[in-house]
Each structure stands twice: as C-alpha cells, then as structure tokens.
Amino acid sequence: MSTAVQPTTTPPVRVNSSHTSLVIASVYGALVVLGGLVIAGYVVPLLWQQYAAPATSQLPGFLSLSLRLIVQLVAAGVVIYAGTRLAGNNPPRGIRGGIFLVISMIIGIFFIVRAFNFQLADLAYGTPVSLVVLGVLAFGAFRVLMSPWAEAKMHAIEEQGWFHTNSFKATQGLKVRRYTLVGVLIVGLTGALSLYHHMALGTGDLMLTMPFYDRAIAVLSSKEVTVPLVIALLTGWFAWRLVNVPTFADFLIATEAEMNKVSWSTRKRLFQDTVVVLVTVVILTSFLLIVDLFWGWLLSQPFIGVLPAKAAEVQKQGPGESLNW
DSSP: OOOOOOOOOOOOOOOOHHHHHHHHHHHHHHHHHHHHHHIIIIIHHHHIIIIITTTTTTSOHHHHHHHHHHHHHHHHHHHHHHHHHHHOSSOOTTHHHHHHHHHHHHHHHHHHHHHHHHHTTTSTTHHHHHHHHHHHHHHHHHHHHTSHHHHHHHHHHHHHTTTSOOOSSTTSSHHHHHHHHHHHHHHHHHHHHHHHHTTTTOSSOEEEEOTTOSSEEEEESSHHHHHHHHHHHHHHHHHHHHTTSHHHHHHHHHHHHHHTTOOOOOHHHHHHHHHHHHHHHHHHHHHHHHHHHHHHHHHTSTTTOSSOOHHHHHHHSOTTOOOOO
8 A cells, every 4th residue: 555645845944034124224223333433533534624624723722622522423423313313213123232243243354354454465365365355254244143143142232221321220229320330430531531641542643554455544533532532431321321231230229228228337336336446456455565575575584595585686696787587
C-alpha cells in the first residue's frame, strides 16, 4: 500500500516590517544628528569667519567667541528640532536607541577605514583596499542592524531613558537625587574648568584628516573653549539623566527612604557624646603614657638590665652618630 506524501516546503523568511521601519527611521535620525553636528562644528565657523568675523573684529575676543558659540548651538538645535518634527508625533518605539546605535557604528566604521587608508596610503592598492573594507563594514553594520539583537538593544537603550527629557518619579527621593546630581556636576564642571584654565589641549582648531582626502578639516573650532564647553554640556545632560534612569532612580529613592528611618541625635546629646569620647581618649592616652614610662624606667634599672640605660647608650655612640634601628 502506497501513500502520497506531500513535500515539505520551508516558508520564506519574512523581515519584520516594524523593525525595518525602525532601522530606516534610526538611520535617518542619525544622519540628521550628524548633519546638525557638521553644521554647528564646521559650516557655521566657516561662514562666521568669512562674513561675521569682519563685523565683530572690533568686539573683545571672548565676546566674539561667545557669540559664535551661541550661533553654533542654535544651529545644531534647529537642525535636530527640525528632524524631530519631521519624525512626527508618534515616532517608532526605540528610535532614540536606534539613532545612538547607528551613530556609534558610523563613528566606528569611519575610524577603522581611516586607519586602513593611512596605513596603506603609500601603496598603489591602498585606496581600493580601503574601499573594500568600507563596503564590508557597511554590509556588516547593515546585517547587525537588521538582526533581532539590534532590535532588542534599541528598545533597551530607549527604555533606560538616556535620550529623552522625561523625569522618573519626579516627586520621590528629591534630596538624594539632587545631591547626586550636584556631585556629578561638580566633578564634570571642575574638570572642564581645569581643562580650559591650563589650556591642556592647546589653542586653535581641532583638525582631523579625512580618509580619501589629502587635506585636514577643522571638526571643532577654538578647541580650547569648545571642548570644555562640550564636556560641560554633556556633564549636565549626564547628571540629569543619571538620576532619572529607572533602576538608579529607584536605588536613590530607596536610599532616601532608609535615611529617613535613621534617628538623628539632638544638638545637646551630640555635644555630650562628643565630650565623653574626647575625655575617654585623653584618659586612655594618659594611662598608656604612664604605663609606658613606668615600664621603660623599671626595665632599664641595673638590677633588671632588660633595657640598656640611657647613659650607656650615650657612651656607646660616637660624636655625631645615631642609633640604627
């Protein structure tokens, strides 16, 4: 008896459309953010040097520099704001994490290709090899972005809340969260101020040589001021977001709740306890001093002879000599 067996067919692998739209939106958002940084860090200083510098040459140097920095910040903010408006009121969930992931990949690919290009610059096949490396890295980045791991990572970064302005349980744990925020600001701002005060980075523009391009371009103008300012801004954002990350914010809230359970002493009781501690320390110190002097005197007596007498020690030492311990 024979039976007909229907051949099994493997269904085609389908790409999740929601993940595809998330990747596309993330790439678009990353390009908008990088475009804003390019406009703020390169285009605005270039235009300022050509058109605004002659008009502001009569102003003090710091004031002219401050005006240019304000224009740079406004330009970057306008580009990013325009990008958020174009994304709509309901952007795909995880887009902030996706933008961060895409920018990280772009920066990594850029420096890897740059290193290959510089190492092989003197060879005839240097440029083709660098282009091949660029293509391989771009294809690998595409495969990674389309993987479930990238989707999970985008959502995880989004849920941590590092890239939005929403607060987490804003009415709880206020004291500890404020103290933590102030502590982070003190560390970061003092570092930025010290960096500016000592001119550790030197002066002038921060130049970066581009791959496949013989000239170096200024990625940051007036690095002695711009870099500390960027560090200060990043410190402020990091401090604000740190105390609003859900896991860390819950820890700070629980810490304040436990601190509220502590029974603090009154001023009078604290004064009394301090006096008792100091008196006890003085009494114990005096007792140990007396015991040490007594035993030192007793054991150095001739009828015991455990410790040498001070007179004998002085006689054994020559002029200008000291005991070797």
